[in-house]
Amino acid sequence: MDNCSPINLFTMKDLTTRQQEILTFIEHHEWRNGYWPSIREIQEKFGFKSTNAVMGHLRALEKKEVLERIAGQARTFRINRPDMPEEPVMPDDATEVVDIPVMGDIAAGYPDRVEPAGEIGRLQVDIQSAGFSSRRRTFALQVRGESMVDAEIYDGDMVVIEPRDARDGDIVAALIDGETTLKRYIQKPGEPPYLKAENKFYPELYPVTELCVQGVAKAVVRSL
Amino acid sequence: MDNCSPINLFTMKDLTTRQQEILTFIEHHEWRNGYWPSIREIQEKFGFKSTNAVMGHLRALEKKEVLERIAGQARTFRINRPDMPEEPVMPDDATEVVDIPVMGDIAAGYPDRVEPAGEIGRLQVDIQSAGFSSRRRTFALQVRGESMVDAEIYDGDMVVIEPRDARDGDIVAALIDGETTLKRYIQKPGEPPYLKAENKFYPELYPVTELCVQGVAKAVVRSL
DNA sequence: TTTATAGGTGAACAATTGTCCATTGTCAAG
DNA sequence: CTTGACAATGGACAATTGTTCACCTATAAA
Numbered sequence: 001m002d003n004c005s006p007i008n009l010f011t012m013k014d015l016t017t018r019q020q021e022i023l024t025f026i027e028h029h030e031w032r033n034g035y036w037p038s039i040r041e042i043q044e045k046f047g048f049k050s051t052n053a054v055m056g057h058l059r060a061l062e063k064k065e066v067l068e069r070i071a072g073q074a075r076t077f078r079i080n081r082p083d084m085p086e087e088p089v090m091p092d093d094a095t096e097v098v099d100i101p102v103m104g105d106i107a108a109g110y111p112d113r114v115e116p117a118g119e120i121g122r123l124q125v126d127i128q129s130a131g132f133s134s135r136r137r138t139f140a141l142q143v144r145g146e147s148m149v150d151a152e153i154y155d156g157d158m159v160v161i162e163p164r165d166a167r168d169g170d171i172v173a174a175l176i177d178g179e180t181t182l183k184r185y186i187q188k189p190g191e192p193p194y195l196k197a198e199n200k201f202y203p204e205l206y207p208v209t210e211l212c213v214q215g216v217a218k219a220v221v222r223s224l
Numbered sequence: 225m226d227n228c229s230p231i232n233l234f235t236m237k238d239l240t241t242r243q244q245e246i247l248t249f250i251e252h253h254e255w256r257n258g259y260w261p262s263i264r265e266i267q268e269k270f271g272f273k274s275t276n277a278v279m280g281h282l283r284a285l286e287k288k289e290v291l292e293r294i295a296g297q298a299r300t301f302r303i304n305r306p307d308m309p310e311e312p313v314m315p316d317d318a319t320e321v322v323d324i325p326v327m328g329d330i331a332a333g334y335p336d337r338v339e340p341a342g343e344i345g346r347l348q349v350d351i352q353s354a355g356f357s358s359r360r361r362t363f364a365l366q367v368r369g370e371s372m373v374d375a376e377i378y379d380g381d382m383v384v385i386e387p388r389d390a391r392d393g394d395i396v397a398a399l400i401d402g403e404t405t406l407k408r409y410i411q412k413p414g415e416p417p418y419l420k421a422e423n424k425f426y427p428e429l430y431p432v433t434e435l436c437v438q439g440v441a442k443a444v445v446r447s448l
Numbered sequence: 449t450t451t452a453t454a455g456g457t458g459a460a461c462a463a464t465t466g467t468c469c470a471t472t473g474t475c476a477a478g
Numbered sequence: 479c480t481t482g483a484c485a486a487t488g489g490a491c492a493a494t495t496g497t498t499c500a501c502c503t504a505t506a507a508a
Contacts, residue, residue, distance in 0.1 A: 016454070016455090018454080018455070019454095033300075034301070034302050035259065035260055035299055035300045035301065035302075036259055036299075038297075038298070038494075038495060038496085039495065039496065039497095040494080040495070040496095048455095048456075048457090049456080049457060049458080050456065050457050050458060050459090051495090051496080051497085052455095052456070052457070052458085052497090052498085053455070053456050053457080055496080055497075055498090056454080056455065056456080057454095057455085060454080069496095071496080071497090072462095072463060072464065072495090072496060072497080073262075073463095073464070073465095073495095073496080074262070074298035074299055074464065074465070074494075074495055074496075075259060075260075075298055075299045075300070075495085076257075076259045076299070077258075077259065078257075078258050078259075152376055152378060152446075154376060219445060219446060220444070220445070220446040221443060221444065221445050221446075222376075222443060222444040222445075222446075240484070240485090242484085242485070243484095262464075262465060262466085263465070263466065263467095264464080264465070264466095272486070272487085273486080273487060273488080274486065274487050274488060274489085275465090275466080275467085276467090276468085276486070276487070276488085277485070277486050277487080279466085279467075279468085280484080280485070280486080281484095281485085284484085293466095295466080295467090296465090296466060296467080296492095296493060296494065297465095297466080297493095297494070297495095298464075298465055298466075298494065298495070299465085
């Protein structure tokens with residue numbers, strides 16, 4: 001059927017109306033307050049008499065991979081795909097756009113500490129189109145080298161990076177030998193994480209140090 | 225939240241280096257993880273042996289009105305940053321931006337004749353980044369099928385199309401069997417042009433009719 | 449009927465997390 | 479010398495918050 005990419009507007013997950021309400025409230029709460037709600041705050045908002053009502057919905061949302069959380073920790077949500085407005089979108093100026101700086105060369109450090117000289121252009125992507133979070137400081141990188149050819153990312157491509165912690169399977173921008181490169185982030189339960197180049201001719205593995213991973217790749221842009 | 229009082233000037237640089245470090249870490253943590261740190265997470269990051277070290281700094285930051293919190297609630301920070309205003313940045317009017325409608329399904333006809341219902345999002349790309357012409361009615365398509373895998377364009381990718389006449393070697397959006405697909409446009413001197421799928425398993429050739437080619441692909445956008 | 453899924457109640461539990469007590473030390477200004 | 483800020487320790491406490499167990503209702507499918 002439709003085997004679309006993981007992030008897109010074409011596959012609407014079939015959320016229950018209740019689950020949709022919960023999700024919307026969580027997003028809205030974060031948007032208005034700057035932090036995520038607690039379970040009991042959600043409970044109170046919907047008038048539930050038990051936190052279990054919320055727990056059930058959260059579990060469902062997590063199973064549908066719309067939500068992510070950190071077990072046992074308070075107010076640590078992560079929403080994988082922003083909610084699509086059910087109303088037809090106004091393509092006017094109302095459209096919220098993420099403005100992404102394109103960094104030419106970030107050899108070291110975090111991109112927000114790199115001087116503007118490193119910026120060689122701008123890329124603007126609609127939120128709904130790509131599932132970016134407007135609050136994060138997304139940026140774009142130009143790929144050098146062939147280390148990711150097996151992931152269909154080639155020299156000269158532009159990769160949109162969202163700074164955040166990586167999870168197993170993510171493609172990350174990693175700082176190795178003073179140069180930013182793309183690697184696959186592998187973390188199996190009970191084992192230390194490592195980085196792997198997606199090129200069968202260079203099957204190197206790299207250890208993950210604290211300052212290594214700069215962010216997670218969210219999209220690829222290639223000029224033809 | 226009215227900041228009618230001219231806070232800055234005074235409180236701006238009044239931060240201790242330690243307080244600055246704390247503040248930076250809090251901001252950075254939210255930036256990377258999407259949620260605020262807990263006090264003990266701050267404590268651990270700085271190697272404090274007591275949460276009180278953090279508490280003191282937080283109180284100081286709150287007194288200086290750089291931070292806001294909600295007493296007794298977890299991970300509920302709010303940072304007042306008088307520096308870096310967010311809106312006046314505006315990607316200089318000098319930067320010309322192409323606003324591209326993303327068409328979900330254009331089974332027939334030219335996209336500008338399709339009703340707005342076909343539009344499912346927008347994509348904005350800087351001219352410098354991709355070399356688009358702002359005058360043309362650029363649009364974007366989502367790729368279905370595997371017909372272009374040998375050109376490193378895969379199912380689910382988004383392709384930016386610029387309506388114009390094709391030249392030899394261009395990748396074009398072509399209308400075949402009532403469906404828009406991507407094909408390579410081949411035109412050798414003295415021979416009639418034809419379309420070719422970039423997939424060695426489907427080496428079909430297609431004749432070029434007048435209404436066949438909708439435009440030339442200029443860029444690929446893929447969500448990871 | 450049985451089974452499964454979505455939605456919810458109620459109470460208890462345990463971990464996380466914010467808070468406050470008293471105390472120590474440094475360092476610059478008065 | 480004294481005062482006051484800044485910085486940090488150690489331990490304890492209480493509130494917030496996530497989690498789980500058992501049980502209930504309704505609806506739709508098998």
